[in-house]
Amino acid sequence: MSDFITSIKENNSIVIIETNGYLNNVGGEAVSAVVYEKMAQGQTKFLINMAATKIVNSIGVSILIEIIEKLQEVNGKIGYYNLAPIVAKTFNIMGLTKYSTVYETEEAAVNDL
Amino acid sequence: MKKPSVELRLPILPNMELIATQTAEVISRHMNLTEDQGAEISMALIEACINAFEHSKAENNVFINFLIEDDSLIIKVIDQGIGFDKTKVEIPKIENKIGKDERKRGWGLQLIQELMDSVEFESNNEGTTVTMKKNIKQ
Numbered sequence: 001m002s003d004f005i006t007s008i009k010e011n012n013s014i015v016i017i018e019t020n021g022y023l024n025n026v027g028g029e030a031v032s033a034v035v036y037e038k039m040a041q042g043q044t045k046f047l048i049n050m051a052a053t054k055i056v057n058s059i060g061v062s063i064l065i066e067i068i069e070k071l072q073e074v075n076g077k078i079g080y081y082n083l084a085p086i087v088a089k090t091f092n093i094m095g096l097t098k099y100s101t102v103y104e105t106e107e108a109a110v111n112d113l
Numbered sequence: 114m115k116k117p118s119v120e121l122r123l124p125i126l127p128n129m130e131l132i133a134t135q136t137a138e139v140i141s142r143h144m145n146l147t148e149d150q151g152a153e154i155s156m157a158l159i160e161a162c163i164n165a166f167e168h169s170k171a172e173n174n175v176f177i178n179f180l181i182e183d184d185s186l187i188i189k190v191i192d193q194g195i196g197f198d199k200t201k202v203e204i205p206k207i208e209n210k211i212g213k214d215e216r217k218r219g220w221g222l223q224l225i226q227e228l229m230d231s232v233e234f235e236s237n238n239e240g241t242t243v244t245m246k247k248n249i250k251q
Contacts, residue, residue, distance in 0.1 A: 022131065055134065057159050058220035065210060065217040072212065086152035093227045094220050095207030 002030035006052070012110050018049040023056035023087075028063025035067050035078075044076035047109050051082035061094055068099045077101075079109050119179040123162070125171065130162035133177050137188070140179050144186060144249060153228040154186065154247050160221040161190040161243045169194020169241060185230075190243045196236040 004027040007018040015038050017031060035046055046067075064078070071078055081103040083091070091097055103109035121136060123129045134155040141151035158177075165175040171194035180187040205219050226232050229245040236242075 022128070024128065055131075055155065055159070057130070057163060058224055059163065059218060062217040062220065065207065069211050069217075084152070085149055086156050089153075089228075090156060090224065093224055094205075098207060099211060 002026075002033075004030040005034060008034060011106070013043075014045040014047055014110055014113055015043050016047045016049060016106065018052070020052040023050075023053050023060035025057075025059045025063070027053075028060035032063050032067055036070065039070065039074065039076070044071065044074050045113050046071070046076070046078045047103075047106070047113065048078070048080045049082050049106065050080055050084070050087060053087065054084045056087050056090055058090075058094065061090060061096065064096060064100075065094070068096070072099075077113055079103055079113050081106055081109050116183075117181045119181075121177040121179075122174045123177065124174055125166050129166070129175075130159045133158050133162055136177075136179065140181065140186065144181060146186070146247070146249065150247060150250070154188070154245075157225045157228040157245055158188060158190070160224045161188075161245065164221045164243070165190055165192035165194070165241070168197065171195075171240070185246050185248045188245045188247075190245070191240065193240040196238050196241050199234050199236070 004019055004021055005017055006020045009016050017034055031048065068078060079101040083102055088102055091102060119136060119140060121133060123132060137154050137158050138151055141154060162175060165171060169192040171192040173193055176191040178189040202222055205223055209215055210217050225245060230248045231246045233244045
């Protein structure tokens, strides 16, 4: 597992990926590798816990857009929680919030997704 | 009296933009900027550095100047690359990227403009200077 991903777990058939550090191209590709592997196993719902990711760049976030696109093909969904304010603002500016959801907590995310 | 300034010279290597953000964080604290303002400056700086590293095709260093004014922080990101024509840069929209063949990247300028109070671009075939300003909110 990449250093960027500190844990992968499941809750109510949702794959929850916990990240750590800078979401750049390397971090984004680490997340996409996990998502695509789990999609190949039939999983369609994903959450990213970004509590330990305080900084991102647009290349890393663009990889999340690619993931959203792939998930649309299987009626899948992705959401995020524990976002730093600047990460939430970046997601909003780039439009991710039109195609995926930011939650306050894991519980809220698992109940809704 | 001359205003204080900080100058950085960054080699074009992976993640060097984080050196610029660390400097920006120290300056933001010195200027008593809010945490949100500091984070916005860092994010804009990351994007300006990535543009300079990746798109300018500069082979040398990227220079960053922080100018500490009484009522604002001005940051100049300077490369000696091939330059670009801002009028030819399309404003990205996710609707035009999702489910289409279009590349998903190309958000840097949009983010910089949204996160800073003013942004100016000077560019020619000898390089680009991006001048970003964040006003201090009292």
